[in-house]
Structure formats: structure tokens, C-alpha cells
Amino acid sequence: MCLAVPGKILSISTEDPVMPMARVSFGGIVKEVNLAYVPTAKIGEYVIVHVGFALSTLDEAEAGRVFKYLESMGELAELEEPSA
């Protein structure tokens, strides 16, 4: 099971109108993300990203709900460290 972590859009570059790119922050780590699939996404909104492509947008309330789940999972996460 993988986790889908929402990232917040910091800025959008529309140099190439068909392939707009955004700088997206995941808890402070900033990534370049392609917005071709979510052309209406705005600065301040949250996106779910798969291999560099934003799949969908979330508003702040919805993203907050996801973060709450992730947080409570983090508290529960007691995992065995796999050896390499």
C-alpha cells in the first residue's frame, strides 16, 4: 500500500501552455510537477502527484483531512527495519 501525499502549489510556470509546470511543496521539499492534467489548478491548492504528474487537485480542507490520517498513521507506524 502506498500513500498519496498532497503537495501545495507554490508557483506555476506557463512557459509552455500545453505542459504547464508548478513548484509543489511536500512539507517543505519542493518538486517540479507537470500540471497538464489539471490545467485549472491554482497557486495555494493541493495536488496528488504520480511520477511527476499531478493527477488531481484538492482544496485545503480535503488536504487537511488526508494529512490528519497520515499523521495518525505515523504515530501508529511501528515497522521492522528491513535489512538490505
Add this chain to the structure above:
Amino acid sequence: MSQTITIDPVSRIEGHAKITIELDEQKQVRDAHFHITQFRGFEKFCEGRPFTEMPSLMARICGICPVSHLVASAKACDAIMAVRIPETAAKLRRIMNLAQHIQSHALSFFHLSSPDLLLGMDSDPATRNIFGVMQAHPHLALDGIKLRKFGQQIIEWLGGKRIHPAWIVPGGVNEPLTEERRDQILAEIPGAMQIILRTLEWFKEASVKYTDEIRHFANFNTMFFGLVDEGGGLEMYDGVIRIVDAQGNVVADRLDPANYQDFIGEAVEPYSYLKSPYYKNVGYPEGIYRVGPLARLNIASHIGTPLAHKEWEEFRGPNKRVILSSFHYHLARLIEILYGIEMIEKLLNEPDILSDRVRAVAGPNSLEGIGVSEAPRGTLMHHYRIDKHGLITWANLIIATGHNNLAMNKGVLQVAKAYLKGTQPTEGMLNRVEAVIRCYDPCLSCSTHAVGHMPLVLQVRSHDGEILGETARK
């Protein structure tokens, strides 16, 4: 030694999937491992929650394929309620599930894989991405965007604007389809159809260039596993489990998915968090099988829509042979997109599709429920147990990427044997390893990395564990 660590979502954003290739004393490739750090505490997290919350919870946590988790989870809840959901509700769920397949396959084919396919495996990595495709073949990149939008639009129209539609619910769906919505979707069908037909034509022609990759890309004997309908046809939503071997013999048929624990074992390997499911009757690790688009086309005896059936006949050839190279996951995805479009049209034209009987209501009537459906990447299983108040006491999930775990490892090994020269992995080699993994389109927890590229670290180790070479995708 075990150690307690906390999974911090942020560290996963930076995380890399790791691949190690082990050499023997003669410096020949002996073994290869693909290490994935999936989140394993998920099942624990579900405990104590009302079962009715599960579908929307699952869809939220896994936003990569929310609809697939909604479907499997809702089916497990139907089983807990011990209801048979109304026919129309099942058809509407089917439509949404197919739309999910279309949008996911479109992303995988057009935007993650097409740079390799169009620009070449050894081309400059700086331009071997969607931007390179956009420059060289702009129509193709646009077709991908339109096709994904077609699938996504259907999901939004059915479920409302929200990304996590609470439309699929235990017992059915929570709102009937309106005539207006139906016609809206039907109006989009011809455009989507044109795109997939021209893409199929182009890709079949272009595949001739990849004979080398076809030979070495996880081209080996495994079993194939997935759902088929009652008549053995391609099935995405319901049905029974069929397993075929590499020669096309049916190893097991008409297995009830609810009995999965009788025929699937789940091995845990020290190198990965991801469990490795295997077919119990054959044992571990020989009970290796593949799931997903290639598996579905290999286990099916036919496809229930005319155009996709014709493509499927061509794909399997006159002797209906089993297709072994994972490179063909790509073509299988295109055929499934065609099937999805045809099937959505067929379902929308059925007379009862606008019926307002779309939900069965009941409390918990069974203490256990299992829901199985086909997600874009393969068979997805949700299994819950509840107490008498309807609170989850135990949950088990088997996801498609898990089913393919053994096969992905074997695929990496095969590519390493074919393309690793000496001890220093090259960029072209790393890209082929990445490409072979990408055939399976795994959902990785750390999938927020650079456009189209998986975050990978590849290490070559000697027989006594010394690191001889390393290369990383920045």
C-alpha cells in the same frame, strides 16, 4: 535486528526505490532485488474504525487510484452487510471502474512510457521525457491528455467534483445517473474512440523496433492471475479467479475470490516491506504469477466487446498463445482502454441504467467481508473483519503491485543479465531497469519525483557484499 522507525511522509517524498544487483565470483550477475518501502502499518490503522468508513478512507490514503480502492472496499462492505447490490448500482460502479482504468492506462502509456518508446532507451535522458515527446510528436502527447481527461471526466461527472467521490458506497452508489449526465458521457465516446484506434495502429507498427527489449524485458515463464467473468471473458469488476500457466494451461479456474487465503500465500522477504504473494499449490517462490493488463488478456478466453475482441485475437495470435514478455503490458493497456470505452458505451445504453434503485441498505450481518476487483495494475483485494458493533478488528489488503513483486524482481534480474557489462551500471542500463519496472506501472510511495522518472538507486555488489558500482536517478 529489528528497529522501530516512524514512517514520516516527508522522508518518503525524498525516498528512492533501491535496486541491488549481486555478482558471483566470476563477476557475472547472480541475483537482483528491487526494494520497495511500502507502508505496512496500514492495516493496523484501520482497526477500531466503523466498516462503513472504509471506502472513503481507503480512497483518501491512496490517491493514485482512489476509485479502485473505493470499488474493492465497497465490495468488502457489501459482503459484511450480506447484501446483493441492485443491478443498476453494479453497472454504475463498473462504469466508474472502467473510467479509472482508462485514465490510469493513458497516463502510464502516453506520459510515463512513451518517451522510451518514441525517443529510444539510450537517448539523452535530459530530453527523454514528456517534453521531448511534446516536441517530437506533439499530437501523441495531446492524445494522452485528452484520453486521460475522458476517463477523469466520467469519474467527476458520476461522483461529483471531488477527487474522493463518496458516490460508491457500501450497498451500491448513492445517487442514480441522470439522463443529462448519461448523454454527456455518450457524447464524448466517439472522440476517445478515435484516439485509441489511431494509437493502437501506430504502436503496433512501432513495436517492430523493440525486438531486443521484447526479448529481455521480463520475458519469462510465470503464471498469470486475475478475474474472468462467468463465461471466461475479460472482467474488471466482479467474477471468479482464473490462473493460467506460461503454456496457456488453466491451472485453476472458477476460484471464489472470497477464498483467496486458500490459494494465495504471502511471503515476507527481508529486502522489502512489500509482501510477495504466491500461488500456494505450487509453493514459494515457484508460485510466481503476474497480474494486470497483460495477465488479464492472457487468462481471458474472449473479450465481450467487438473491437477489443478483434485486437485481443491479434494480440494472442492464431494459436491463442500466452504472451510472456512484460514489454507487452503496453499494448495490453491500449487494448484495455479500447475495451473500457466500448463497455462504457454499452452499459450506458442499457435500459435500466437510469433506474433510481441503486442502493441496498443494511447493517452489519456478517463479521467478515472480502472485496476483490481488478484495478488498472491488477487484482486488488480488501479483506475486513469486524466486531458486533461494526468496528474493524482486522484488515488485510493485497494490492496489484504486491502480486507483481516477485515478477518485478525476476524482471530486473533478467535485464541486469542482458545489459550489465562489467561492474559499472550505465545510464542506459538504469533506464532499462526502470523501464522494465515501469511495464508493471507500480504504485510507489515515493512517486512524486521528476516528471516520468522513478526515483531509483542501482547498486552493483560483489559476491561478498562490497559495493562495486552505483548509479542514481537524481
